[in-house]
Amino acid sequence: MSDLMVEAEDVAYRYPFAEVPALEGLTFRLRKGEAMLITGASGCGKSTLLRLLNGLIPNHYKGTLTGALTVAGETCPVPMETLAKRIGTVLQNPDEQFFATTVEEEVALTLEWQCRPREEIRRRVDGALRVLDLTDLARRSVFTLSSGEKQKATLAAVLAAEADLVVMDEPTANLSPEATDELARLILRLKAHGVTLVIVDHRLYWLRGVLDRLLVLDRGHAVFNAERMPGGEDLLDVLAAQPRVADWGLRRVNVARPDLPPCDTFGAPAVEIRGLVFRHSKKTRLIYDGFSARIPRGTITAIVGANGAGKTTLARLLCGLAKPQSGEILYEGRALRRRDIRERAAFVMQQMDIQLFMRTVREELLFSAPRAVPRADREAEADRLLALFGLAHLAERHPQSLSGGEKQRLVVACALMKRPTLLILDEPTSGLDGRNMRVIAAQLAQFALDGGAALLITHDLELLELVAQCQLRIVEPKRKDPEP
Amino acid sequence: MGALRKGFYWDTESLIVVGLFTALGKAASLLVALLGGGMNPVTLLLKNGIATALLVVMVARVRKFGALMLYTLVAQVVSFLMTGGIMVSTLPLYLLGALVADGLIALCGGYRKVWAVLVGVAIYDAFGRLFGLAMSFLMARENVGMVGVGAVIVAFGYLGCLFVGLPCGAKFVKELRHAGIIREV
Amino acid sequence: MRASSVKSEALDIRTRLAISLAVSGVSIYLSGTGPLLALGAATLLYVLASGRYRVIAVSYLAVCAMMAFTVGVIVVSFKIGEWLVAGTAWEKSVAMLKPAMLGNFHTPFLRMIPALNVLLAIGLDFSVQRFVGAMKSLRLPRVALVPLMVFCRFVPEFVDVIRQLRDAVRMRGFSMSLGAALVHPIQAIRLTVVPLTVRTLRMADHLSVAAEMKRVGYAKRPTQLLALRFGKADFAVLVAAAHILALICVWQALIPATPYGPRSVQTQEARHE
Numbered sequence: 001m002s003d004l005m006v007e008a009e010d011v012a013y014r015y016p017f018a019e020v021p022a023l024e025g026l027t028f029r030l031r032k033g034e035a036m037l038i039t040g041a042s043g044c045g046k047s048t049l050l051r052l053l054n055g056l057i058p059n060h061y062k063g064t065l066t067g068a069l070t071v072a073g074e075t076c077p078v079p080m081e082t083l084a085k086r087i088g089t090v091l092q093n094p095d096e097q098f099f100a101t102t103v104e105e106e107v108a109l110t111l112e113w114q115c116r117p118r119e120e121i122r123r124r125v126d127g128a129l130r131v132l133d134l135t136d137l138a139r140r141s142v143f144t145l146s147s148g149e150k151q152k153a154t155l156a157a158v159l160a161a162e163a164d165l166v167v168m169d170e171p172t173a174n175l176s177p178e179a180t181d182e183l184a185r186l187i188l189r190l191k192a193h194g195v196t197l198v199i200v201d202h203r204l205y206w207l208r209g210v211l212d213r214l215l216v217l218d219r220g221h222a223v224f225n226a227e228r229m230p231g232g233e234d235l236l237d238v239l240a241a242q243p244r245v246a247d248w249g250l251r252r253v254n255v256a257r258p259d260l261p262p263c264d265t266f267g268a269p270a271v272e273i274r275g276l277v278f279r280h281s282k283k284t285r286l287i288y289d290g291f292s293a294r295i296p297r298g299t300i301t302a303i304v305g306a307n308g309a310g311k312t313t314l315a316r317l318l319c320g321l322a323k324p325q326s327g328e329i330l331y332e333g334r335a336l337r338r339r340d341i342r343e344r345a346a347f348v349m350q351q352m353d354i355q356l357f358m359r360t361v362r363e364e365l366l367f368s369a370p371r372a373v374p375r376a377d378r379e380a381e382a383d384r385l386l387a388l389f390g391l392a393h394l395a396e397r398h399p400q401s402l403s404g405g406e407k408q409r410l411v412v413a414c415a416l417m418k419r420p421t422l423l424i425l426d427e428p429t430s431g432l433d434g435r436n437m438r439v440i441a442a443q444l445a446q447f448a449l450d451g452g453a454a455l456l457i458t459h460d461l462e463l464l465e466l467v468a469q470c471q472l473r474i475v476e477p478k479r480k481d482p483e484p
Numbered sequence: 485m486g487a488l489r490k491g492f493y494w495d496t497e498s499l500i501v502v503g504l505f506t507a508l509g510k511a512a513s514l515l516v517a518l519l520g521g522g523m524n525p526v527t528l529l530l531k532n533g534i535a536t537a538l539l540v541v542m543v544a545r546v547r548k549f550g551a552l553m554l555y556t557l558v559a560q561v562v563s564f565l566m567t568g569g570i571m572v573s574t575l576p577l578y579l580l581g582a583l584v585a586d587g588l589i590a591l592c593g594g595y596r597k598v599w600a601v602l603v604g605v606a607i608y609d610a611f612g613r614l615f616g617l618a619m620s621f622l623m624a625r626e627n628v629g630m631v632g633v634g635a636v637i638v639a640f641g642y643l644g645c646l647f648v649g650l651p652c653g654a655k656f657v658k659e660l661r662h663a664g665i666i667r668e669v
Numbered sequence: 670m671r672a673s674s675v676k677s678e679a680l681d682i683r684t685r686l687a688i689s690l691a692v693s694g695v696s697i698y699l700s701g702t703g704p705l706l707a708l709g710a711a712t713l714l715y716v717l718a719s720g721r722y723r724v725i726a727v728s729y730l731a732v733c734a735m736m737a738f739t740v741g742v743i744v745v746s747f748k749i750g751e752w753l754v755a756g757t758a759w760e761k762s763v764a765m766l767k768p769a770m771l772g773n774f775h776t777p778f779l780r781m782i783p784a785l786n787v788l789l790a791i792g793l794d795f796s797v798q799r800f801v802g803a804m805k806s807l808r809l810p811r812v813a814l815v816p817l818m819v820f821c822r823f824v825p826e827f828v829d830v831i832r833q834l835r836d837a838v839r840m841r842g843f844s845m846s847l848g849a850a851l852v853h854p855i856q857a858i859r860l861t862v863v864p865l866t867v868r869t870l871r872m873a874d875h876l877s878v879a880a881e882m883k884r885v886g887y888a889k890r891p892t893q894l895l896a897l898r899f900g901k902a903d904f905a906v907l908v909a910a911a912h913i914l915a916l917i918c919v920w921q922a923l924i925p926a927t928p929y930g931p932r933s934v935q936t937q938e939a940r941h942e
Contacts, residue, residue: 060881080881089882095826096872097879099818101797105894110883112891121894141797143825157883321836347840353871354834354864357841359659368841398663400867494812496886497877503819504869504876510820511827512865515845530850533858541866545873558816565682565803565817568689568791569784570697622697623784624777629743629770652858656866665870 004070005165005196006030006053011067013048013057022048023220026067028213032164035187035197035210037235040217041249041433042405046200047169049217052076053198054167055083072164085114088158092170092431094150103145103153104129104138110161128160131193132186146307148179155186159195166190168199172206173431176307176459177257180206202433203462204236205255211235218248249435255461260471263301269294270453271318271422276327278310278317287313288324293472295422300444300454300467305474311457314474315424318455319345331421343370346415348425352407356399361391361410364399368414378417385413388443405436412440416447423447424455429463441466494554498546505542506558509535528637529644536649537656540605544657545666547595552582552608574615581611598657602650609645613638682791682803684903688715688910689787695914696783701924704917705779711913712786721793732785736778743770797821805893815886819876826872827865834864 007029014021023045030036038046051057053071059080069076072086091097100106107128111121129135132152137145145153151171158166172180184206187197191210199207214235216224224242228235236253239245276291287310295301295318303311316322318329320341328335331344349355358364365382373381386392389409394402399410408428415423425444429437437460444467448454456468516531543551556578564572589595589604617631617638624630660666692712699705716725747770754763800821809817835845838860843849850857880886 084884096875108894113884353868355837401663496880499815500876501873503816507820507823515831567788570693626773626776
């Protein structure tokens with residue numbers, strides 16, 4: 001029996017009504033127990049290839065498929081119910097693929113809907129939870145899990161379904177660097193269990209030592225397609241040595257956690273925090289207990305802290321969206337009302353859909369400017385930002401119809417429309433390719449050069465390495481011993 | 485289309501859309517109630533307006549005969565599981581109302597026509613309110629005045645549906661179609 | 670009452686739903702003050718077993734306030750009506766309406782109490798887990814099960830999304846308040862409905878893809894991993910509740926009732942006149 005898990009021969013695919021094919025002339029092989037990375041700039045066709053592999057094309061998405069594609073021994077097209085038993089998919093955002101409310105139920109879900117006997121489901125669920133060290137979290141609500149734990153729960157569901165091929169779409173987009181490292185170790189463990197993995201990701205560095213095959217796509221074509229030879233160089237190094245690698249819009253293959261100096265000693269403060277005390281309600285724990293810091297002007301500061309330490313809470317406090325129980329937040333040395341703070345601060349949140357309200361991209365930018373600015377000035381500023389962010393040709397498009405990278409650029413441009421004293425960005429580059437990430441990084445750097453203070457909450461080490469100049473570390477307040 | 489999908493009239497996608505819109509409706513009504521209580525006229529108009537606009541978008545997205553019936557079934561079972569009560573026993577009546585509204589949409593040209601959806605939702609909302617009023621009559625039959633107060637509140641809510649929810653719903657459906665978020669064909 | 674001695678958390682949700690349904694139905698049938706008071710007292714004991722005294726008290730206060738408001742509105746509107754028609758041909762008609770409008774406020778109020786109690790008994794310990802348990806134990810078909818699964822999974826998610834949306838709107842210099850809605854009603858709806866519907870429709874797309882891959886919704890009735898629980902306590906409570914409700918119904922049947930209320934009330938009024 002062949003040990004090939006995927007075999008593609010001159011595969012091409014065109015979406016319905018599309019003028020050009022999304023994929024063309026793809027040929028590659030993947031053996032059982034191997035790990036393969038598919039990468040490339042946004043719109044290169046990697047998501048389409050992933051959909052071909054997990055059967056969504058042509059079962060869910062119509063279109064024209066040519067060439068020969070065999071997945072898990074089945075020649076495409078294969079009915080979804082056949083493929084679903086052999087292939088497990090981990091989507092970018094686990095929150096958007098959980099149906100159950102506890103880890104155990106989520107892991108059991110596929111088996112339940114396959115109408116397997118209860119005893120078999122119990123045995124397979126327990127086994128999968130054990131392999132991924134999730135037994136203690138079995139009864140935990142999915143609402144209380146960290147991003148890394150959610151990712152593991154999704155993987156456990158795939159394992160319980162005994163999938164031969166696991167397909168992962170941007171698995172690190174929402175993960176902390178620590179959780180990303182753990183995922184890499186987990187992939188090695190799955191490989192050792194004979195599981196074949198196909199990973200689609202923009203971030204490359206974390207897959208060092210993990211990959212057996214690497215495929216780079218550019219406008220639907222394979223521009224780099226290599227297999228690791230036994231004892232040979234790591235595929236990421238081979239990729240980095242390619243002469244045209246800079247044209248492919250990729251992220252860097254070598255990224256290190258930057259060692260940043262503390263922000264308190266870094267120039268004149270734009271915003272000063274004094275003795276901040278905050279908790280969400282009387283029943284919840286204290287998040288800040290006398291916290292003080294100075295956020296320097298003309299600098300990009302990274303907020304650093306463990307998951308749940310209160311990074312986003314600090315951002316909300318600094319923007320006047322939450323009220324501290326005590327303490328002061330001074331803007332340019334002055335204590336302001338929260339409404340006035342909101343005029344001087346801009347906050348780019350993680351979720352893009354809920355930050356876009358208007359009918360066109362231009363309207364969205366104009367809507368973001370302070371009402372006091374004359375219309376002509378607002379329009380001039382909007383035109384300038386449209387050009388800077390490479391959105392000018394999309395000015396009349398509906399903001400919600402843009403791609404992820406375009407939306408991300410638009411929400412940052414909207415924040416800059418306010419000409420804020422303090423700009424806070426929460427994961428502004430998650431899920432972005434190298435090209436889009438560098439556009440945002442360049443505009444951030446310019447904002448700081450113009451004298452603005454920027455605060456960055458991000459797990460994206462590459463962005464930190466590129467632009468962050470200092471750090472603001474948040475440490476959880478020490479819990480007082482309960483009174484006797 | 486998957487092979488199994490053809491076996492069911494209600495594909496999983498439609499069931500998911502209905503479940504999500506029911507959840508959104510509950511969360512949104514909670515938000516509006518928190519903003520200004522449930523009894524003042526502005527909140528009443530806004531709450532009903534938002535609920536109707538969401539319903540219009542949902543029906544335009546599901547685009548299948550019986551969309552309102554399915555929504556009714558889910559919404560009634562949800563409220564029964566959350567709080568219990570007698571209302572669930574009136575489910576057949578509500579389903580009948582939804583069937584009439586669905587039938588009207590089909591008669592007016594189908595779910596792709598925005599105005600047909602608006603007519604259906606307007607009728608559906610009216611039926612729902614009438615049944616609710618009938619229930620409040622049963623609860624307070626000894627005092628006509630109390631039923632009258634209920635009727636005024638219900639009528640006011642219906643104004644929110646007619647003059648805020650339906651126009652906004654129609655506008656948003658057109659906009660979402662233009663943005664490619666709701667399919668046009 | 671034996672039913673009330675069992676802590677409500679110990680009961681299967683189906684027991685509580687059945688009690689709720691039966692009590693609500695019986696309360697609509699009842700019209701006599703005595704039977705309604707008895708039902709109110711029995712259900713109050715049932716809900717007090719939850720131990721959430723403060724919330725129960727607040728809910729009672731809220732219902733009383735709502736009732737007082739309604740009564741106030743009726744009395745004031747009637748007085749205005751009387752004043753407006755004084756000396757006109759309508760005067761007699763309005764006077765005839767008086768007993769129906771101002772005569773009996775207490776029966777509807779008493780009827781509301783048992784309904785409130787059983788509602789609190791279920792609503793007070795609402796949790797997503799409890800909801801899922803109820804949903805699974807009812808063995809619903811896929812057409813109801815899939816939307817309900819999605820519902821209970823995404824209500825908390827949407828509450829969070831709405832919170833974030835509120836922040837996003839405030840950062841653009843607007844607020845999601847009653848005042849703002851009054852000044853710019855159309856904009857208020859745009860700022861809420863557009864992002865929420867887009868988010869919901871995108872979630873629907875992603876979930877549909879996930880469902881297709883996990884085969885969720887592609888069987889008529891899936892296996893349920895977690896076993897159902899219907900214990901002796903449920904049986905005992907159901908039997909006790911059935912007896913109590915039957916007794917109350919018999920009591921009501923013994924009261925000679927009129928179509929629109931207990932004769933006792935009307936005869937008392939007649940006696941006053």
